[in-house]
Every structure is written in structure tokens, then in C-alpha cells.
Amino acid sequence: QIYVSVAETESEVVDDFVDDITPALPNDLKHIPLVFEKLSTEETLRRSEEFYKLMNKRRTVRRFSSEPVPMEVIKNIVKTAGTAPSGAHTEPWTFVAVTSMEVKEKIRQIIEDEEEINYKKRMGKVWTTDLKPLKTNWIKEYLTEAPCLILVFKQMYSFRDDGKKKLHYYNEQSVSLAAGILLAAVHYAGLVSLTSTPLNCGPALRTLLRRPSSEKLTLLLPVGYPSAECLVPDLQRKSLDEILVEF
Secondary structure, three states: OEEEEEEOOOOOEEEEEEOOOOOOOOOOOOOOOOOOOOOOHHHHHHHHHHHHHHHOOOOEOOOEOOOOOOHHHHHHHHHHHOOOOOHHHOOOEEEEEEOOHHHHHHHHHHHHHHHHHHHHHHOHHHHHHHHHHHOOOOOOOHHHHOOEEEEEEEEOEEEOOOOOEEEOOOHHHHHHHHHHHHHHHHHHOOOEEOOEOOOOOHHHHHHHOOOOOOEEEEEEEEEEOEOOOOOOOOOOOOOHHHHOOOO
16 A cells, blocks of 8 residues: 655645555646747836736725626636646635625624634734734625625545545645736736635635535635725835845
8 A cells, every 4th residue: 555645834634545546637648839929028028017017006905895796707817816837737726706695794794703703812912913003803894895705715635536535736835826816817807805814714614605625715805896985004015125036
């Protein structure tokens, strides 16, 4: 027997005993020529500057308009996130889009109940003090104001057609990459969002949304348009010299 162990960044371990090893992808997987258009240096520079200027306008928004977003837009955003690279091409992500007010209200109740405990007991004074300038608390109006909530689940493992467990290597990193692309796609589409990580809410939300035990909630993003009275903190980003090291 061969013992297979995959350790995740949050110290989760997925173990499986297998009698034989066969690749999750076909052994005779075809490799095809890359479709690639080489741009001029000038065009490459122009695109890089244009995309930076666009993304530099992105802000975290906590007050949303109730104006609906076409589901086709949400689907395109999720399809874009699904182009992210993943370990061994396992694509270990599930995106749950919620537009039903009834379900959004249940999500809000679950999160606010836990967040009140988080703010009052679990997070501690240092954490809550750091959050005060941002004016956040356990009341999450955006969960019912935003026309759509996208919940990002990472798949710890899945099952192949032959019933054997398919390990999802580097699922944390893979889903993080997909979430970053998702956020960029939201902004590129002319929408706004907020990246939230509801503490201690994962199991209840997973049950509500009927996700399997092999999945774990990673992020929740409300998606939509900002409200007319939306305010954002006047924050400054680090300079390039502070984030780039060159050799």
C-alpha cells in the first residue's frame, strides 16, 4: 500500500490509502500548441498601465444599492474566476451565487449572530481597536442590501468517476488565485464588492447552501452597485518601493 498525505496551509491534512496509483487526468492527455499573441512593447506597457489605473480605483464597499445585476454578468464573472490556475488542474472551487432575499436574510442572521460574539468576545481588544477607524461592527447591512452574494468554497477533495477520492493539491492557494481574479472581474464589469471572511460561520452556511462536507467556506463577496450615500475610508496604498524588491 502507498500512503498519500497532502498538508494544507491551515494544518488540514487529507489522507487516503490507495492500492494503486492512476493519474486523475488521462494518461494520454493531449498537449496542443499554445494560442498566444505577442504584443509590441508599447502595447504591453499601455495595457499594464491601463489595467493598473482601473484596479487602483477599486475600493471595498459596505453600502449597496438594491439595483439588480443581470445574472449573465454574474455568470461571466464566475467563468472568469474559473480560468485561474490550480494544482494538478483540480479546479477546487465552488461559487455559490445568492440572489434570493429569503436566503440572503438567513445568511445575514447566521453571520450577525456569530459576528456579535466575535466582536464582543473572540476577536479581542487589539483586533477590534484596529477596526474602529473603518467603522465596522457585527451589523452587516450589505448582506441583504447587495443584489447578489457570491460565496467561495474550496473543495478539499472530490471523487473521480471510478469512485476513488481525488485529492485537491494546493486547494488554498488555488482558490485564493481564483478569488483574486473574481474580484478583478467584478471591478472590470463596473461593479463593487467587499471581501469578507465570516468567522465561525462556515459550517452553518455550508448546511444552509447544501454544500458537501468536502467543501469549506473561504470568502463571501457581496456584489452590486454602491448606494448613493456610500462613503469609503480615505486610505492610501503602499508605494511601489514598499512592495517590490528587485534583484
